[in-house]
Each structure stands twice: as structure tokens, then as C-alpha cells.
Amino acid sequence: MASSIHDLARHLNISIGTVSRALNGRADVNANTRQRVLDAAAKLNYSPNQSGRSLRRGATHSIAFMLQPHPGDQQYGEPFFIPFLTGLQAKLAESGLDLIVVMGAPGDYQQERLRRVVETRRADAVVLAYTRREDERIDYLTRVGFPFATLGRSRSGGNSYPSLDLDFEKAGADAVDRLVARGHRRIAAIRPSLNLNFGYLFLAGYRKALRRHGIEVDPGLIAKGFINEAGGDAVTPQVMRSKDPPTAIIFNNDAMALGGCKALAEMGIKPGHDIAVIVIVDSPLCRYFSPALTGFRPRLEPMGRRLAEMLLASIPAFAGTERARIIREVWPLELIARDSD
Amino acid sequence: MASSIHDLARHLNISIGTVSRALNGRADVNANTRQRVLDAAAKLNYSPNQSGRSLRRGATHSIAFMLQPHPGDQQYGEPFFIPFLTGLQAKLAESGLDLIVVMGAPGDYQQERLRRVVETRRADAVVLAYTRREDERIDYLTRVGFPFATLGRSRSGGNSYPSLDLDFEKAGADAVDRLVARGHRRIAAIRPSLNLNFGYLFLAGYRKALRRHGIEVDPGLIAKGFINEAGGDAVTPQVMRSKDPPTAIIFNNDAMALGGCKALAEMGIKPGHDIAVIVIVDSPLCRYFSPALTGFRPRLEPMGRRLAEMLLASIPAFAGTERARIIREVWPLELIARDSD
DNA sequence: TGTGTTCTCGTAAACGTTTACGGAAAAACG
DNA sequence: CGTTTTTCCGTAAACGTTTACGAGAACACA
Known part of the structure; x- marks a missing residue:
């Protein structure tokens, strides 16, 4: 069905080598024949077979x-x-x-x-x-x-x-800075496994910023969950039940935040009213959630x-x-x- | 770097034809040699080059x-x-x-x-x-x-x-049925271009159901917009400003619905309270929106x-x-x- | 006219497979 | 032991490209 370089060559009565050179813009082909080849290629709707080309060139493009x-x-x-x-x-x-x-x-x-x-x-x-x-x-x-x-x-x-x-590290720190500036001292962090590097970086930024503000890092305020809604749902109550519960939570991920907010609602705690919430990686879900969640947006x-x-x-x-x-x-x-x- | 079928053949001191037949499970190869080939393939970490295979077989898989x-x-x-x-x-x-x-x-x-x-x-x-x-x-x-x-x-x-x-047609009809059952008679439809077949089908179902309920189809309650948030935002006020405005709106798409709800909010109309809203194709956005939007979910x-x-x-x-x-x-x-x- | 250079093109090999074909060896059968 | 069948394998062509090589023709120059 698809025309090959042989079809072009036969049609023009020249060799396949010349056709190929003409199509690939090499110097050693007469300007006149090149034009004829190009015209014929357009007319016969030729386009090179990828498998053949890849095989010969050793690259798939x-x-x-x-x-x-x-x-x-x-x-x-x-x-x-x-x-x-x-x-x-x-x-x-x-x-x-x-x-x-x-x-x-x-x-x-x-x-x-x-x-x-x-x-x-x-x-x-x-x-x-x-x-x-x-x-x-x-x-x-x-x-x-x-x-x-x-x-x-x-x-x-x-x-x-x-x-x-x-820059998850900076975002983690910025989130802390912002919350501290609003009077928070008990700030929780909900994060995924530290195997995921963005989880690791976020937590590092969070810790560093807390120390910079002279706030001791409380392990009871840091919780790890699966990076999805169920993870946030399961883990958020843990930090809320600590003896001195947080007044703000930073979630590392939109899905975790939504699950966490659901858990908060079930505990009778209203995000944005009873507790401050920030999400590190924003998404449309954060925007349409009620209350709309503050977050950090990637480009x-x-x-x-x-x-x-x-x-x-x-x-x-x-x-x-x-x-x-x-x-x-x-x-x-x-x-x-x-x-x- | 990657080993070819020639490497295998050389390594085993047999021909490439036999190697290929052994790997492809053809009948005309001795069980013993087949096993040797398979072992060598595993040992040398052989896997067939796709370009070569595609070229010969005429299929890319x-x-x-x-x-x-x-x-x-x-x-x-x-x-x-x-x-x-x-x-x-x-x-x-x-x-x-x-x-x-x-x-x-x-x-x-x-x-x-x-x-x-x-x-x-x-x-x-x-x-x-x-x-x-x-x-x-x-x-x-x-x-x-x-x-x-x-x-x-x-x-x-x-x-x-x-x-x-x-089945967008049935969903459109179901949405109308549901709204009529709740007492609505003025039901608007916000849809994308009818070139998009699901838009066409939805509108057909909507129309058919209205007629079945003995409700005249009012062109003033049907509006077309781009299939995104801006589209819903731009078009929803049109139907609301009709002389006899709707008490319910069916949106053909989650993004249009969210844009439409934004427009409604700006007009001081609260979805779920002042007006009923149904979305044909559900999404997580509908779920987290406030109020959570009723919709139809695909599997x-x-x-x-x-x-x-x-x-x-x-x-x-x-x-x-x-x-x-x-x-x-x-x-x-x-x-x-x-x-x- | 002879020599060297430049243009242009055809030839053929190569990329890594798969497979039709044929032939040698082994097996089956009389 | 001779003949036929079966089993197994090697040979070589083919898929559609690209490209190294070489050769003929045209041209330049002395």
C-alpha cells in the first residue's frame, strides 16, 4: 500500500541510491533530479518506512x-x-x-x-x-x-x-514561613514515603524552616501515608490526636490533602476555619475544593x-x-x- | 551493546536460522538445541531488535x-x-x-x-x-x-x-427524568459543538425526554459553548437571562459545569440551592466542588x-x-x- | 591531446530479523 | 539391505533504508 523508495526509483527510472540521497538532502545529486524526486515523492505520497530507516540508522528517532x-x-x-x-x-x-x-x-x-x-x-x-x-x-x-x-x-x-x-525544599520552607507569619507554631506535615525524592526534599525544607524559626521539630506532627486520598484520610487523624495537636497542616500532595480534609471534616474540624491547610503541589482539585486550598503550582x-x-x-x-x-x-x-x- | 541473533549463533556454533526458529517456537528444531538456544539467550540477555523484526514481518506490534x-x-x-x-x-x-x-x-x-x-x-x-x-x-x-x-x-x-x-443519549434523558421528577419544568442544557458526537447525542436525549414529559423544547434554554471552563462561564449567563429562566441546568461536561457554576455564583445564584445542576460526564472535580455535583460516571x-x-x-x-x-x-x-x- | 578535477549517479553491502527451500542424516518400513 | 519418510539444520533471500565506493562523463587547464 505505502510506496517505497523502490517505487519512486522505478517511476523515475533512476537508482534507489540516488532517490535516497535526493530525499536526504545530500550534496552529490543534481539539482534537477532532486526536484524530480521530490515531486514524485509528493505525488506518490511517499514517506519512509520507519522500521527500515531505524534498522539501517541504528536509531528509532x-x-x-x-x-x-x-x-x-x-x-x-x-x-x-x-x-x-x-x-x-x-x-x-x-x-x-x-x-x-x-x-x-x-x-x-x-x-x-x-x-x-x-x-x-x-x-x-x-x-x-x-x-x-x-x-x-x-x-x-x-x-x-x-x-x-x-x-x-x-x-x-x-x-x-x-x-x-x-524546588520542593523551598516550597516546604515557604509553607512553614507563611504559616509562622500567621501565628502558627504547631505545624504538621503529611508526606509520602521518603523513597520518593520529592517527599524527602519537602520534609527537609519543612524541618529547616521550623528550626530557623526556633521551633522544635515534633515527630508526632509528621506522618507518612500512601500518596493518594486513602493515605491522607488514614494518617491525618494520627497527628490530630497528638497530645498537643497542630493548628496547621502541610500536605505534600493534592490527593493526600483531599483525603486529609475529609478526615478532618469527619472529626468536626473545618479546614480554613479551625485549622490552616497548605498543599505543596497544587491541582485543579485544590482550586475547586471547598474551601479552596492554598498550594504551590508547577509550570x-x-x-x-x-x-x-x-x-x-x-x-x-x-x-x-x-x-x-x-x-x-x-x-x-x-x-x-x-x-x- | 545489545546482543543480536548473530551473537547467539556464533556463541552456539549454529546458524542464525536455527536460532531464530528456536526462539520463535517453530516445530522443526530439536528439543535439545532449542533449550541450548533459550539458555544462551537468557545468559547473553538477548532480546530481538524491534526494527529488524518489524521490517521483516511487516508489522510493528x-x-x-x-x-x-x-x-x-x-x-x-x-x-x-x-x-x-x-x-x-x-x-x-x-x-x-x-x-x-x-x-x-x-x-x-x-x-x-x-x-x-x-x-x-x-x-x-x-x-x-x-x-x-x-x-x-x-x-x-x-x-x-x-x-x-x-x-x-x-x-x-x-x-x-x-x-x-x-450512552450519552440515555444519560441526557435520565438527567431530564430526574429533574422533572423533582418538579422542574424549565431545564437548560449547556453543550459543546454538535460536531462532537457526544454533544449531539446528549442533546438528542435531552430533547426526546422533554417531549416525553410534554414539555416544549425552548431554544432559549439551550446554549453552546467551548468545551472548557471558559465556555461554561461565558454561556451560562445567556440562558439565565432568558425571559423565563431555568430552574435546572444540565452541563455536558465537567469543565463547562465548573465554569458555569462560577458564573452562577457571580450572579448570586447558588447551585444546589437556588438552581439544580447535573453534569453528564462526572470527574473528581465534580466530587470535590462545593456543592458536590451530581453526575454520570463512566467506567x-x-x-x-x-x-x-x-x-x-x-x-x-x-x-x-x-x-x-x-x-x-x-x-x-x-x-x-x-x-x- | 593529455592529465587532473569535479559532478553525478549506479552498485552493492549492511542493519537484524524471518522464512522458503533444499539437503544430509536419521529413522521407519518393506 | 534398499526405499521412503521424518527430523533437523544450513543457505540465502527478503523486508526498506542508508552509505561507502567507484566509475563514467563533463569540464578545466596546460
Whole structure:
């Protein structure tokens, strides 16, 4: 059905080598024949077969993003990545690269799926998200020398890959500062596993800011739960039942915050009225919740574009330059003040 | 880096043909040598190069989903498709197929991107969403004979492809029934362009139900807006300012509903108190909004799984059977009663 | 006219698979 | 023991590209 380079050659009565050179803009082909080839290609609706091209060139011209749905999000999905992917795709397309999104099952950590992508050479590079503090995926990719970039930092892999992260440490500190300025001294933190690096960073910022204000860090005010609604629901009552309960809570995640607020409501405590609430990573859910939750908003679409640039710059074959540049960036989170604090 | 079938053959001192046959489970290879090949493959960490395999087999073993972000969703994305894709991927993986998600830019209709996927043979079949009443993508795919399935129905393409849709017509009617049962006679409908087939179906159900109840359809109570928050915001005041304003509004979409409720609030009208509100396609936003919006919930993950089955059954190369079966299904939407009506 | 240079193109190999074909060896059968 | 069948494997072609190499033609220059 699809016309091949042989069809073009036969149609024009020239060799396939010349056709290929003409299409790829090489110098050693007569301007006249090149035009004839281009015209014929347009007329016969030719476009190169990717498999053939990949096989010969040893490159697929596509980048894989490993998308991992949140556990417990059976009903609806994570809106977080869509604008990020939009930006990523837009920038990659400018270099003629395709973005392929590899879906994981909720819960699994994609080590297996990642291996498959790498070993079957489905993509020339991959992009990871939800980086862990020690991340076996990163260890694996550096070990086999496969190009990649990460949304989020990790201690794994040294400085061998580009990464773009949000400044969760500063956001954690900013949240504390804001609450202290409003007279709070008992500030709780609800966080996910410290394996997730953004959880670790958030808590570090939270702790540092408390100390800066001369407030002792009370382990009873720090609770760890699953990074979903059920997690916030289950864990929030714990900190509320401490002997000296908090007057403010910082949640590390929108889903945890919503679950936590539900638990608070069941205890007869009204967020924004009886207790202050701040969420580190904002979402539309925070905006429409009642009371609207104060939070920190990431700029997802530009982050996608930027990470694409950074990834491309790190691969000699894609960067114009010979020397690859590893870029790491940390972007600020912007506070969106609403009604919950 | 990755070992090829030649490495295996050299290592075992047999020909590549035998290695390939052993790996592919063909009958004409000695059980003993097969085991040796399998062991060596595991030891050398062999996995077949996709480009080579695709080129020879003429199939990519991957299915493309054309994901189209909503216009105006710059800040956050559409959570709708994530669980759908999770189900789709899970089922495809069972047949050894990869899912690749092709991102579009917000707003563009992906005709160009679709052509590229088809013409460069990136995938063996594609899955479309947001079907339009007359859909040029469907026309194109049927014209060139490329296998596909759709999430949503269309008038285009006849009966040549599998489709899975939600029963928007029944949901529209159910919403009217429910409101009439509660005493409402002036019921407005806020809908997107009728090009979007679910908008058309919804309105048909709405009209039919009104007539069944002996209520005249008032064009002044039907308004069309962009399928996002701004659309609902802009259009809702129109119907409220009609000479005989509605006592209830049905929104075709969560984003439109949220925008509409914002507009209502600015007019001093409280949803759930001064006016009844129902949303056709529910989302977490509806749940957390205040008041929580009554809506109809789709079962997205099972829909993904089902559409994968239907797609596979329609392609002789994938279905076990010789005759391909085109299946079309319409799934019910389940009402989730909350506080807004 | 002879020599060297530049343009332009065809030839053929290569990328990693799969598979049709044929042939040698082994087994079955008379 | 001869013939037929079966089992197993190697050979080579093919999928659609890209590209190194070389060769013929045209041109420049002395």
C-alpha cells in the first residue's frame, strides 16, 4: 500500500541510491533530479518506512516517557503529566522526534517495562518521572549506558544525566514561613514515603524552616501515608490526636490533602476555619475544593519543553555540538494563595 | 551493546536460522538445541531488535492512541484518558502488543499527525477519541484501509470499524427524568459543538425526554459553548437571562459545569440551592466542588480493556479466527447522586 | 591531446530479523 | 539391505533504508 523508495526509483527510472540521497538532502545529486524526486515523492505520497530507516540508522528517532499511574487512582487519572507531555512532545517534534508514552499498570514500578523498551531498542532515549531517592531504574540505565533524563532528582546515577525538578525544599520552607507569619507554631506535615525524592526534599525544607524559626521539630506532627486520598484520610487523624495537636497542616500532595480534609471534616474540624491547610503541589482539585486550598503550582508545560531541550543537549547525536552537556535544573513552585490558610 | 541473533549463533556454533526458529517456537528444531538456544539467550540477555523484526514481518506490534489535550487546559490536563489508557495497555500487553501514545498539541485536530503515524508505519492500528459526527480522520483511515477503533461513535466510515461509546443519549434523558421528577419544568442544557458526537447525542436525549414529559423544547434554554471552563462561564449567563429562566441546568461536561457554576455564583445564584445542576460526564472535580455535583460516571479502565479486545478481534492478523468481527458497543453511564440537585 | 578535477549517479553491502527451500542424516518400513 | 519418510539444520533471500565506493562523463587547464 505505502510506496517505497523502490517505487519512486522505478517511476523515475533512476537508482534507489540516488532517490535516497535526493530525499536526504545530500550534496552529490543534481539539482534537477532532486526536484524530480521530490515531486514524485509528493505525488506518490511517499514517506519512509520507519522500521527500515531505524534498522539501517541504528536509531528509532523516538523518545519514550514511562508513565506510571498512581496506585489507587482507578477511577480517574493523574492530570499532572498531560501538560508536561504536551510540552515535551512539542519540543521533540521540532527536532523530528516522536514521543511515545509507555503506560504502566498502577502500582508496578516499571523496571521490567523499562528493560523491554531499552533492550528491544524501541526508543533512543527515555524520560523517567517519580524519581526515588535511590532509583534502580537510574542505576540500570547508567549501567547499560542508555540515554535518559528525569523529571525529578535522585541520588542514583551521579551526574550522568539531565534532570529537571521542582524546588520542593523551598516550597516546604515557604509553607512553614507563611504559616509562622500567621501565628502558627504547631505545624504538621503529611508526606509520602521518603523513597520518593520529592517527599524527602519537602520534609527537609519543612524541618529547616521550623528550626530557623526556633521551633522544635515534633515527630508526632509528621506522618507518612500512601500518596493518594486513602493515605491522607488514614494518617491525618494520627497527628490530630497528638497530645498537643497542630493548628496547621502541610500536605505534600493534592490527593493526600483531599483525603486529609475529609478526615478532618469527619472529626468536626473545618479546614480554613479551625485549622490552616497548605498543599505543596497544587491541582485543579485544590482550586475547586471547598474551601479552596492554598498550594504551590508547577509550570508543567514549560517544564516539558525544557526537559526535552536538556535531554537533546545531552546526546551528541542530537545536539549539534560534539561535546554533550549535562544540565540539571530546579524550578521554583509558585504559591497560589486561596482560602484554606 | 545489545546482543543480536548473530551473537547467539556464533556463541552456539549454529546458524542464525536455527536460532531464530528456536526462539520463535517453530516445530522443526530439536528439543535439545532449542533449550541450548533459550539458555544462551537468557545468559547473553538477548532480546530481538524491534526494527529488524518489524521490517521483516511487516508489522510493528504496537498500537497508537491519538491523545488530544483539551484546548484551554494549559495548566492541568485531562484526567479522563489515563485510566482508559491503563486498561487499553493492560489488554494489549496480554497479546504482546505495545501501546504508544501520540500526543497532539492542544487544539489541533491531529489529522497531520495521524497521517504520519499511518504512512511511516509506526503502528499496526490506531485508536481515536473525541469522535466527531462527521470525522475526517475516520474517512481517511477507512479510505487507506488502515485498522483502527474509536472511543465514541461517528457517522463516518459506515460499519467498518469497532467502536465503544457511552450512552450519552440515555444519560441526557435520565438527567431530564430526574429533574422533572423533582418538579422542574424549565431545564437548560449547556453543550459543546454538535460536531462532537457526544454533544449531539446528549442533546438528542435531552430533547426526546422533554417531549416525553410534554414539555416544549425552548431554544432559549439551550446554549453552546467551548468545551472548557471558559465556555461554561461565558454561556451560562445567556440562558439565565432568558425571559423565563431555568430552574435546572444540565452541563455536558465537567469543565463547562465548573465554569458555569462560577458564573452562577457571580450572579448570586447558588447551585444546589437556588438552581439544580447535573453534569453528564462526572470527574473528581465534580466530587470535590462545593456543592458536590451530581453526575454520570463512566467506567474508564474496563472500557480501555474492552476496546482493546474489540480492536484485536477486528484484525485477522491478531484475532485467532480467520474472519474478523466488527463489534460496536454502547456502555451505560452510572448516575452518582450528590448535592447539586 | 593529455592529465587532473569535479559532478553525478549506479552498485552493492549492511542493519537484524524471518522464512522458503533444499539437503544430509536419521529413522521407519518393506 | 534398499526405499521412503521424518527430523533437523544450513543457505540465502527478503523486508526498506542508508552509505561507502567507484566509475563514467563533463569540464578545466596546460
